Amino acid sequence: MPRVDPRNSTEYWWDRHLAGLSLLCADFTTHEYPQHTHDALVVAVTEQGGSVVKSRGEVQAATPATLFVFNPEEPHGGWMGRSERWRYRSLYLTRLALDRLADELGVTEVPYFTRNTFLDTDLIGAFHRMHLALQDARDVFQERELLVDSFGTLFERHGSGRTRIKAPPRDHLLVARAIERMRAEHATDLRLEELAASVGLTTFQLIGLFKRTVGLTPHAYLTQVRLGVACRRLRHSPVLAEVASAVGFYDQSALNKHFKRCYGITPLQFAKAAVA
Numbered sequence: 001m002p003r004v005d006p007r008n009s010t011e012y013w014w015d016r017h018l019a020g021l022s023l024l025c026a027d028f029t030t031h032e033y034p035q036h037t038h039d040a041l042v043v044a045v046t047e048q049g050g051s052v053v054k055s056r057g058e059v060q061a062a063t064p065a066t067l068f069v070f071n072p073e074e075p076h077g078g079w080m081g082r083s084e085r086w087r088y089r090s091l092y093l094t095r096l097a098l099d100r101l102a103d104e105l106g107v108t109e110v111p112y113f114t115r116n117t118f119l120d121t122d123l124i125g126a127f128h129r130m131h132l133a134l135q136d137a138r139d140v141f142q143e144r145e146l147l148v149d150s151f152g153t154l155f156e157r158h159g160s161g162r163t164r165i166k167a168p169p170r171d172h173l174l175v176a177r178a179i180e181r182m183r184a185e186h187a188t189d190l191r192l193e194e195l196a197a198s199v200g201l202t203t204f205q206l207i208g209l210f211k212r213t214v215g216l217t218p219h220a221y222l223t224q225v226r227l228g229v230a231c232r233r234l235r236h237s238p239v240l241a242e243v244a245s246a247v248g249f250y251d252q253s254a255l256n257k258h259f260k261r262c263y264g265i266t267p268l269q270f271a272k273a274a275v276a
Helices: 095-105 119-135 140-158 173-184 192-198 205-213 220-234 239-249 250-261 267-275
Strands: 012-015 021-028 031-037 041-047 049-057 058-062 067-070 076-079 084-093
Touching: 012 031, 012 058, 012 250, 021 119, 041 095, 041 119, 049 140, 058 220, 067 220, 084 095, 095 140, 119 140, 140 192, 140 205, 140 220, 173 192, 173 205, 192 205, 192 220, 205 220, 220 250, 220 267, 239 250, 239 267
Parallel strands: none
Antiparallel strands: 012 021, 021 084, 031 076, 041 067, 041 084, 049 058, 049 076
């Protein structure tokens, strides 16, 4: 459960102790952080307004166009400046989470960041989507995919020495094996890291292989598999909760969301049309 700070600002924390990952959603109207450190890698994105952040003797503006990254144990502080509001999201990865992430990326260590701010619009969007998915905590496969892909991109683009992550092989046989397992286990709690290991790849390599070979991420492809099976089931049963569970969606709302987005109609509309 989140912890709520009842002062003139609000902070919501979600802890993922097993994964060494914590999330923060903050909405400030007046606040000041003194110089402090974290025993974790910190990545922050601003949703609205902004603040002033001080690190390494420099004062920089935190805005929706800026991605902030702080190395573990790196001192930093912040205050509102001229902004009347500062709403932001941040992630904290401890050494436990960073070690696991390095394994899934296929690198020996997490890079050091020689800067704290990056003007990288698509990466900011990726971290924002990932934070929302982690907060939602409904689709573990998607959460892991977004986490590994976002941090892999961050490390490659902005890490010290431009971390080189081994590219996936262009092997259609590996993709076919992964797809075969997706089709066989689409209704189970299939994990991205397990799927990658089963074909001899790191998690990051599997994501890249699917993007280059199939044109979809593993999660997007698995969603298509589940929707295809859902269509066949809906021809015989309009009970959406049962169909959602049977094909691997975490609930009926997830089935509705993906179905409407992909096909332009709701599952119930499809079921009624199929028996008409």
